[in-house]
Amino acid sequence: MIKRTLYFGSPAYLKTTNEQMVIEIKGEDLKSAPIEDLGLLILDNAQITITQALMSKLLANNVALITCNETHHPVGLFLNLDGHTLQSQKFQAQVEASIPLKKQLWQQTVISKISNQAALLAKERSDNKLLLRLAREVKSGDSENHEGQAAVYYWKHLFPDFLEFTRDRDGVPPNNLLNYGYAVLRAVVARSIVGSGLLPTLGIFHRNQYNAYCLADDIMEPYRPYVDMIVCSIVTMNGRYLEMTPAMKKQLLSIPAMDVLIDDQKSPLMNAVQRTTASLAKCFEGKARKILYPTLC
Amino acid sequence: MHSRLNAYRVMWVLVFFDLPTDTKGQRREYGKFRKKILSDGFVMFQFSMYIRHCNSKENADVHVKRVKSILPAEGHIGIMCVTDKQFGMMEIFQGKFTVMPPSTVQQLELF
Numbered sequence: 001m002i003k004r005t006l007y008f009g010s011p012a013y014l015k016t017t018n019e020q021m022v023i024e025i026k027g028e029d030l031k032s033a034p035i036e037d038l039g040l041l042i043l044d045n046a047q048i049t050i051t052q053a054l055m056s057k058l059l060a061n062n063v064a065l066i067t068c069n070e071t072h073h074p075v076g077l078f079l080n081l082d083g084h085t086l087q088s089q090k091f092q093a094q095v096e097a098s099i100p101l102k103k104q105l106w107q108q109t110v111i112s113k114i115s116n117q118a119a120l121l122a123k124e125r126s127d128n129k130l131l132l133r134l135a136r137e138v139k140s141g142d143s144e145n146h147e148g149q150a151a152v153y154y155w156k157h158l159f160p161d162f163l164e165f166t167r168d169r170d171g172v173p174p175n176n177l178l179n180y181g182y183a184v185l186r187a188v189v190a191r192s193i194v195g196s197g198l199l200p201t202l203g204i205f206h207r208n209q210y211n212a213y214c215l216a217d218d219i220m221e222p223y224r225p226y227v228d229m230i231v232c233s234i235v236t237m238n239g240r241y242l243e244m245t246p247a248m249k250k251q252l253l254s255i256p257a258m259d260v261l262i263d264d265q266k267s268p269l270m271n272a273v274q275r276t277t278a279s280l281a282k283c284f285e286g287k288a289r290k291i292l293y294p295t296l297c
Numbered sequence: 298m299h300s301r302l303n304a305y306r307v308m309w310v311l312v313f314f315d316l317p318t319d320t321k322g323q324r325r326e327y328g329k330f331r332k333k334i335l336s337d338g339f340v341m342f343q344f345s346m347y348i349r350h351c352n353s354k355e356n357a358d359v360h361v362k363r364v365k366s367i368l369p370a371e372g373h374i375g376i377m378c379v380t381d382k383q384f385g386m387m388e389i390f391q392g393k394f395t396v397m398p399p400s401t402v403q404q405l406e407l408f
Contacts, residue, residue: 002352004402004406005406006406006408007406007408008408009408010408012408017335018332018335018336019335019336019337019338020335020336020338023408025408032340033402034337034338034349036338037338037352037402
């Protein structure tokens with residue numbers, strides 16, 4: 001089942017009774033939402049108050065709680081410590097995963113990412129032959145860094161020329177939109193990783209000592225083009241004027257409900273991510289060899 | 298974009314009940330049952346009638362099963378599932394004035 005995403009952009013008081021989240025907004029009737037139905041909670045206002053009892057119940061139900069700073073960008077992700085009943089067994093398998101296995105998994109990830117990037121370029125009517133070739137020839141562990149080569153070409157050709165786009169975290173728009181979308185995606189992925197009994201900290205490729213979500217960053221790679229696709233459509237609608245508006249935010253927040261094709265089945269992105277992380281856990285345990293990734297079409 | 302989330306897949310589970318409230322013990326049973334179904338995510342629609350939005354048939358089955366597992370010892374209880382489409386066609390009146398049925402829960406909500 002697809003879980004709900006709730007976004008709070010105005011002052012609210014959030015508390016809990018009877019396993020439900022109660023939403024108190026000034027001048028409006030009380031609203032409530034069953035906590036077990038929630039997947040993502042985004043808090044984006046300095047005047048939101050949330051009770052400790054609610055936070056602990058949210059975590060017990062594996063809800064990803066995201067807080068935003070004064071520029072409305074997501075800054076933090078709050079996840080539970082025990083997302084799965086067989087957690088220690090799965091952690092063990094993940095920690096003991098051999099280097100060749102990790103390299104193979106990373107190879108699959110990169111192939112899938114570049115293929116999805118190529119599909120998006122084709123959709124945006126750009127030439128994608130180079131990417132298709134790069135995707136075909138990814139080596140184990142991506143030793144020739146096809147990921148990077150593909151990225152250079154991809155970012156150069158994805159957006160219309162007038163934007164003079166370079167991908168940079170702190171760069172000019174639409175970088176802000178990409179950052180926002182990736183943050184939402186990252187939260188969805190991190191939540192599923194925890195739910196599959198894995199540690200989001202120990203990556204298969206990313207290993208920056210300052211990054212707490214290495215595995216989430218690995219697994220979200222093939223999903224990034226879906227965010228790029230939404231940003232592309234925002235660019236088509238708005239041209240050069242890309243300061244974040246509530247309408248754009250709404251479009252980016254629909255990421256968890258997007259239809260994606262995984263294993264020849266259409267499913268909402270959030271469910272697809274769950275299948276991906278479940279297949280990853282199986283790979284670590286030696287019960288499967290392939291991670292299930294979506295194919296953009 | 299949202300073709301997987303449509304009005305025929307989304308279900309509403311309705312629970313309606315008459316429980317005896319003659320003795321103190323029965324009233325306690327009543328209170329317990331009410332609290333348990335509220336904890337399962339049901340909200341009051343009318344006295345002794347509670348509704349819950351479920352995103353899929355499978356999810357509705359889960360909640361029907363849960364209500365069955367917490368049935369009180371005595372009383373008359375009905376459980377029913379309808380699609381969001383059927384639920385949306387319900388006519389509701391406040392006195393003589395029509396009011397809107399509760400809206401479908403959105404996958405994404407902005408407050």
